[in-house]
Amino acid sequence: MSVSHNTVKQSVSVFAPASIGNVSVGFDVLGLAVKPIDGTLLGDVVSVSATTSGESSLTVIGKFADKLPSNKEDNIVWSCLLLFNEKLLTVKQTSILVDIVLDKKMPVGSGLGSSACSVVAALAALNAFYAKYHDFSFSENELLKMTGQMEAQISGSLHYDNVAPCYLGGLQLMVPDVDIISRTLPNFADCYYVMAYPGIEVSTKAARDVLPTQYSRSDVITFGQNLATFVDACHRQDKSQAFSVLTDVIAEPYRTDLLPKYKASRDYLTTQGALAVGISGSGPTLFCVCDSQPQAEQFALWLQEHYLQTALGFVHVCKVDEVGATEI
Incomplete structure (x- = not known):
C-alpha cells in the first residue's frame, strides 16, 4: 500500500559516477569508479521528493534524455522504484508516493556504466530519502544486491563490476560471497x-x-x-x-x-x-x-x-x- 505524505518539500539528490568495467584483466569481476579532474559530473543524478499528488511520477531530463524510453514503465529508474517498494513491503515498511527526476548526463551504450549510474543513483537516492525523512534505510549490502538485481534485469546476467564501484567508489573486486559481494582494492x-x-x-x-x-x-x-x-x-x-x-x-x-x-x-x-x-x-x-x-x-x-x-x-x-x- 502507498500513502501520500503531505509536508513541506522533502527532497534528496544523489550523483552516481562513471566506471570502468573489467579494467582489462578482470572480466565481470573488476570495476573502477572515475571522476573528471575539472569537476564535470560524469554520471547521472537522481532526485527524489515527496509528492502530494495521487501517484508517483518520473521525469527525465539531461543531455542524453532523448536516448531513453519515453514510457516511464520502460525506464530502469521506474523499475528501481518498483523494486525498492517491493523490498519495503518485505520488511513491513510503508512506501511513500514520490516524484523522481533522472538527470541523464551519461551516454547510453558508452561502456562507462550508463545503466549502472541510473540504477545506483535511483536506489541510493530512494534509500537516502527514506533515511532522512522516514527513519528507515536498507544496509549497504542490501542496496548493493538491489543494484545487481536491476543490472541483471537489464543485461540478462548478474555482474557487479559497474554497480559496485559506482555505488561504493574506488577499485572493486567482486567476490563469490553474497554477504560481501565486493572488496575494495588499493588503487x-x-x-x-x-x-x-x-x-x-x-x-x-x-x-x-x-x-x-x-x-x-x-x-x-x-x-x-x-x-x-x-x-x-x-x-x-x-x-x-x-x-x-x-x-x-x-x-x-x-x-x-x-x-x-x-x-x-x-x-x-x-x-x-x-x-x-x-x-x-x-x-x-x-x-x-x-x-x-x-x-x-x-x-x-x-x-x-x-x-x-x-x-x-x-x-x-x-x-x-x-x-x-x-x-x-
Whole structure:
C-alpha cells in the first residue's frame, strides 16, 4: 500500500559516477569508479521528493534524455522504484508516493556504466530519502544486491563490476560471497585515467555476442595469472607490475573490430608511454592510464582529434572516484 505524505518539500539528490568495467584483466569481476579532474559530473543524478499528488511520477531530463524510453514503465529508474517498494513491503515498511527526476548526463551504450549510474543513483537516492525523512534505510549490502538485481534485469546476467564501484567508489573486486559481494582494492592514487568516448553506441549485448563460448587453456592461464598479479601488485602498491599485466585476453581481442579507430589509438598511446590502454566495459569508450597530469592532458588532446567520431563524443582526464554515489 502507498500513502501520500503531505509536508513541506522533502527532497534528496544523489550523483552516481562513471566506471570502468573489467579494467582489462578482470572480466565481470573488476570495476573502477572515475571522476573528471575539472569537476564535470560524469554520471547521472537522481532526485527524489515527496509528492502530494495521487501517484508517483518520473521525469527525465539531461543531455542524453532523448536516448531513453519515453514510457516511464520502460525506464530502469521506474523499475528501481518498483523494486525498492517491493523490498519495503518485505520488511513491513510503508512506501511513500514520490516524484523522481533522472538527470541523464551519461551516454547510453558508452561502456562507462550508463545503466549502472541510473540504477545506483535511483536506489541510493530512494534509500537516502527514506533515511532522512522516514527513519528507515536498507544496509549497504542490501542496496548493493538491489543494484545487481536491476543490472541483471537489464543485461540478462548478474555482474557487479559497474554497480559496485559506482555505488561504493574506488577499485572493486567482486567476490563469490553474497554477504560481501565486493572488496575494495588499493588503487594507484597518483595515476590519471583519460576517458575517451567516441560518440557512437555499442550495445552490451552485441559486445557479449562476439565473445567465444570456450577459451583455450593458455588463455585461461594467462587470464588467471594477469588478474592475480594485478591484485597482488595493487596490495603491494607496485605500479609498474600492476600495469604491465593490464592486458585483456578474454574480450578485447574479439571486440576490437566493433570499435573503429581503437586499435590504432591503443597502439599509438602505448608507444608514447601510456602505462596501459584498454576498453572501458564493453566499449566504445577507451581508457588510458597515465603517470602524470601533463601526459594525460597531452593524450586527451590527441584522442580528441583522433578517436572522437561524432559531436556527442568527449574526452575527460580523470582520477579515481574514491567516494561513489554521493548526496548532492
